[in-house]
Amino acid sequence: MGRARRQTGNRERRRPFSAQVATEIVNYVCWLGSQFRQSSNRRELFVCGIDHIERHERALLARMLNGGEGITGLRSLPNITVFLDYEDLTKRDLILAIGFDHLGYTDAVREYERRGVIVYERVAASIYSRRMLESFGMDGAIRVSPLHCNSVADIDRFLQVTRQISEAAAP
Secondary structure (H helix, E strand, O other), X not given: OOEEEEEEOOEEEEEEHHHHHHHHHHHHHHHHHHOOOOOOOHHHHHHHHHHHHHHHHHHHHHHHHHEEOOEEOHHHOOOEEEXXXXXXXXXXXXXXXXXXXXXXXXXXXXXXXXXXXXXXXXXXXXXXXXXXXXXXXXXXXXXXXXXXOOOHHHHHHHHHHHHHHHHHHOO
């Protein structure tokens, strides 16, 4: 890995690239916290930023699973299975594993890509996915992993695209 140079007074100090990345992540989370709290204490800002990320991700997860006004969530979409579903959203991350009743994982990922949505195929044939899938007794899944920077509109578009794919694949 490369090294970043950091000016400290008259001397130059080398810092590993990974430390520079970690510093920028902390800076970003503190900036985010500063949008909600007035403080000069970086720890307070960081905690506030993480808290807002967690709450926003939980709201996005609830929207994906349950839908909302005018949009059907994954739990209610026909021909869709949400794997490893768990009611208590406080104990979940914003990562979902889904499948279509009438469409394979690889084909489903291609259909999402055709519509401009990026999801990932996890199949037991892959050395990177096999162990995890086998531990859950699954042969595959479509991994859906939005981020806190996604919006409710992004989630609604994903749900609309999922409905389109499901309806097109239905017998």
